Amino acid sequence: MTQTRINSVLLGITPIVLFIALWQSLISFGFAPTSLLPPPGAVFGKLAKDFFNGDFLHDIAATLIRLFAGFGIAVVVGVFIGLAAAVSPAINAVVKPLVRVLAPIPKIALYPALLLILGFDHASKITLVTADALFPILLSTYYGASMVEQKLIWSAMAAGTPRWQILFKVVLPAAMPSILTGCRIGLVISCIVVFLAEMITSTDGLGHMLVQAARTFQTVDMFVPLIMISMLGLILNSLLHWLRSYLLRGFPEV
Amino acid sequence: MQVVSLRSDAHTDAEPVSGRKSSGVDSAAAMIEIDHVSQRFQTSGKQSHLALSDINLTIEDGAFVSILGPSGCGKSTLLYIVGGFVQPTDGVAKVKGKAITGPGPDRGPVFQEFALFPWKNVLGNVMYGLRQQGVKRAEAEARGRKLLEMVGLKGYENFYPKELSGGMKQRVAIARTLAYDPAVLLMDEPFGALDAHTRTRLQNDLLDIWDRQRKTVLFVTHSVEEAVYLSDKVIVMSRSPGSIKQIVDIDLPRPRKRADLLLDARFQKYIVDIEKMIDDGGKDHL
Numbered sequence: 169m170t171q172t173r174i175n176s177v178l179l180g181i182t183p184i185v186l187f188i189a190l191w192q193s194l195i196s197f198g199f200a201p202t203s204l205l206p207p208p209g210a211v212f213g214k215l216a217k218d219f220f221n222g223d224f225l226h227d228i229a230a231t232l233i234r235l236f237a238g239f240g241i242a243v244v245v246g247v248f249i250g251l252a253a254a255v256s257p258a259i260n261a262v263v264k265p266l267v268r269v270l271a272p273i274p275k276i277a278l279y280p281a282l283l284l285i286l287g288f289d290h291a292s293k294i295t296l297v298t299a300d301a302l303f304p305i306l307l308s309t310y311y312g313a314s315m316v317e318q319k320l321i322w323s324a325m326a327a328g329t330p331r332w333q334i335l336f337k338v339v340l341p342a343a344m345p346s347i348l349t350g351c352r353i354g355l356v357i358s359c360i361v362v363f364l365a366e367m368i369t370s371t372d373g374l375g376h377m378l379v380q381a382a383r384t385f386q387t388v389d390m391f392v393p394l395i396m397i398s399m400l401g402l403i404l405n406s407l408l409h410w411l412r413s414y415l416l417r418g419f420p421e422v
Numbered sequence: 423m424q425v426v427s428l429r430s431d432a433h434t435d436a437e438p439v440s441g442r443k444s445s446g447v448d449s450a451a452a453m454i455e456i457d458h459v460s461q462r463f464q465t466s467g468k469q470s471h472l473a474l475s476d477i478n479l480t481i482e483d484g485a486f487v488s489i490l491g492p493s494g495c496g497k498s499t500l501l502y503i504v505g506g507f508v509q510p511t512d513g514v515a516k517v518k519g520k521a522i523t524g525p526g527p528d529r530g531p532v533f534q535e536f537a538l539f540p541w542k543n544v545l546g547n548v549m550y551g552l553r554q555q556g557v558k559r560a561e562a563e564a565r566g567r568k569l570l571e572m573v574g575l576k577g578y579e580n581f582y583p584k585e586l587s588g589g590m591k592q593r594v595a596i597a598r599t600l601a602y603d604p605a606v607l608l609m610d611e612p613f614g615a616l617d618a619h620t621r622t623r624l625q626n627d628l629l630d631i632w633d634r635q636r637k638t639v640l641f642v643t644h645s646v647e648e649a650v651y652l653s654d655k656v657i658v659m660s661r662s663p664g665s666i667k668q669i670v671d672i673d674l675p676r677p678r679k680r681a682d683l684l685l686d687a688r689f690q691k692y693i694v695d696i697e698k699m700i701d702d703g704g705k706d707h708l
Binding site for chain 2: 317319320322323324325326327328329338341342344415416417418419420
């Protein structure tokens with residue numbers, strides 16, 4: 169590891185350490201009673217212990233399934249519609265007003281309806297995650313695909329690429345930087361929405377765990393799922409970052 | 423709004439146009455024939471702009487022809503029509519006697535902006551056309567490596583375009599186009615974005631390649647000196663509307679050496695004469 173890389177990692181960790189120190193000092197100096205704000209040591213200790221607890225692992229699994237399924241469907245549908253709208257004026261004419269009408273709706277407002285239609289299990293939460301993550305991915309795919317350099321397409325066509333293949337051989341890879349940016353936003357939104365949905369109505373999952381703990385004043389248990397979802401977000405974002413630098417290895421840095 | 427255009431209103435002219443005879447030049451040797459081609463662009467509002475007005479031109483097989491003119495004279499548009507990227511509003515462009523209805527591997531473009539695929543490395547870019555032509559991977563790779571050696575980029579196979587200088591990028595683009603062996607090279611100000619030194623080296627290398635392969639080259643440029651140095655024929659265009667002002671035959675011996683030509687009075691006279699032609703055109707529209 170180079171010196172600059174070590175430095176930037178240190179710089180990145182510092183505020184997190186400071187934040188935990190501030191949290192601890194609030195308790196140490198008596199600003200908040202331990203019964204209401206548990207010390208970070210207790211929370212992390214409980215988190216470590218919970219990893220050997222079947223119920224906790226089940227909650228994590230439930231949240232992850234909803235997150236991945238919802239986000240995955242959003243990527244497939246968003247990229248597909250975004251590409252189609254960018255290359256076909258007819259599809260664009262159909263999709264554009266629909267997106268304009270649906271995008272500003274707070275998707276969480278659909279959740280009661282989704283619960284009634286799809287029930288309390290995975291389906292309603294997955295649908296909600298998809299609905300929320302879809303639009304940033306769709307829009308960034310559309311703009312990325314719309315702005316593909318015309319001469320890249322011409323170069324491929326002159327080399328003998330049939331028109332129908334241009335979409336997959338040129339437009340999709342050329343729009344990849346923009347698509348992945350949309351995915352990144354969509355992933356963060358997915359993390360937030362899956363947790364929120366589980367908090368509102370669920371029988372399992374990290375969000376449900378938090379609400380249960382809050383209702384019974386189990387303050388330590390209340391912070392454990394928060395730390396967990398934040399760690400999941402960090403891990404998933406790192407994975408996406410790694411995927412991004414692999415897929416975009418030939419693109420100029422933006 | 424359609425921004426990426428995958429379709430074009432291909433207008434096939436299967437039946438011969440009666441009542442019009444194409445330029446009367448021996449069509450056996452003609453590689454490209456441009457017959458009464460006009461191009462009108464819709465500008466904002468109801469106005470339209472005549473980018474090309476009634477262009478007639480025949481380019482023989484194996485000729486190196488430059489198109490020269492002020493910006494906005496439609497010289498790139500003319501090149502795109504031959505490439506099949508743009509459909510003319512009127513008239514017919516033909517290659518080897520067949521009406522052009524779209525891009526094809528018989529006409530290979532090289533653009534000023536290089537237009538390399540950023541997601542492919544240098545070898546991948548050069549292999550692209552071969553793979554599209556159905557050449558097996560191993561053979562395409564071998565031929566790609568050979569082409570890269572020919573354009574002086576041996577050892578750069580695994581580099582990505584972003585890691586190369588402008589001159590090297592354009593060498594890759596030329597190799598990528600030569601790979602599928604087009605009969606016609608369509609070069610759209612290919613050296614316009616390069617510094618003077620790199621430009622000279624690429625001009626010389628292009629002449630070397632052309633001497634060996636004798637492809638028909640249609641070369642759009644701003645530089646009078648470049649046009650005279652490279653070409654058999656220089657087409658001088660004027661704008662508003664874009665039309666052919668004059669066609670100058672460059673009668674200089676080949677192979678050409680830049681150092682010799684710079685001292686050659688005939689070379690200098692061509693440059694001065696053509697510059698005057700362009701200047702006269704400029705006065706009318708200033």
